[in-house]
Structure formats: structure tokens, C-alpha cells
Amino acid sequence: MYDMLVKLYELPEDAALAAPKDKTVRIIRALAPDKTRVLEWVREHSGVSAEGECDVCFSHMPISCFLALRGADIIGYACYDATAPDFFGPTRVLDAEQGGGIGRALLLRSLAAMREEGYAYAIIGGVGPQEFYEKCVNAVLIPDSNPGIYRDFLPLIKKKLESDKE
Secondary structure (H helix, E strand, C coil): CCCEEEEHHHCCCCHHHCCCCCCCEEEEECCHHHHHHHHHHHHHHHCHHHHHHHHHHCCCCCCCEEEEEECCEEEEEEEECCCCCCEEEEEEECHHHCCCCHHHHHHHHHHHHHHHCCCCEEEECCCCCHHHHHHHHCCEECCCCCCHHHHHCHHHHHHHHHHHHC
């Protein structure tokens, strides 16, 4: 999966206020007391690797993780500055909640926070839905970025070693 580049200075001015269509969903920055609950949710819905990345976000001040909540229930999250400075991700919205602007709101809020912290550009690492990022923030693919920073990611190393044996 390739990385993508976003010009943060071209984000909409109101990106920090981005909200989903469903007004019962709130986007908030995670707080330290949320850590255990958030990490459990991330592990369940995104896996152990994403949990590790999200865990790093709780060591930053401000915490570099935003949550999408309906009431007290987490329905999505987005992190930045997790794997590397200036990287957006990991992120996830429950499948049943997709299509309502939650992912877009999490993305814009995170990128706006990065802009406020002084970044001019952001890297979206190892993108899945390329078209989503192109549409939402005019992200462009970074040539030769696959596997990029993730080349030493343990599952990739294991997979390469296994294929080398064949």
C-alpha cells in the first residue's frame, strides 16, 4: 500500500470543526483516562498493530487521537503522529457507520490539528481507500512509497522470509 501526501495549507478553514451528517455523533480528542478503553476498541476493530500505533498517541500532548462517539460508544477513531511524525493514521470507522461523513470528519479534524501544530504537509501512511483521500483532501500518491516506512513491519518481514523459502 502506498503513502499519500496532503497539503495542509489547502484544507478548508473550518476543517477543525468538521462534523458528520448525523448530529448525534460527536468528534472529540481522546483524553488520558480514555486510553485503556480506546486501545481495547482499536485492538478489537483494527488489530494489534493499530493498537500499538494508537498507544503511542497517548504519550503526546495534546493526545494525537480523535474519537467518533455516539453517546458513550466509540464508533470510529483517527490517529496522527503515531508511526512517525507528520503521518496520519491509523483510522477506522465501524462498517455499519460508514458513508455518513464520520471518516471524513475524523480525517479533517486530525489534519487540522496537524496544521495547527505547524505541519505544512501530512503523509497518509499505507492507504487503503485511495479514492476517499483524493476526494476529501486532494491527497496524491507518493511514488515508490510501497512499503515505505512499513518495510520493517514485522508481518511484512515474516511474509518476505516465508516467500524467500519457497
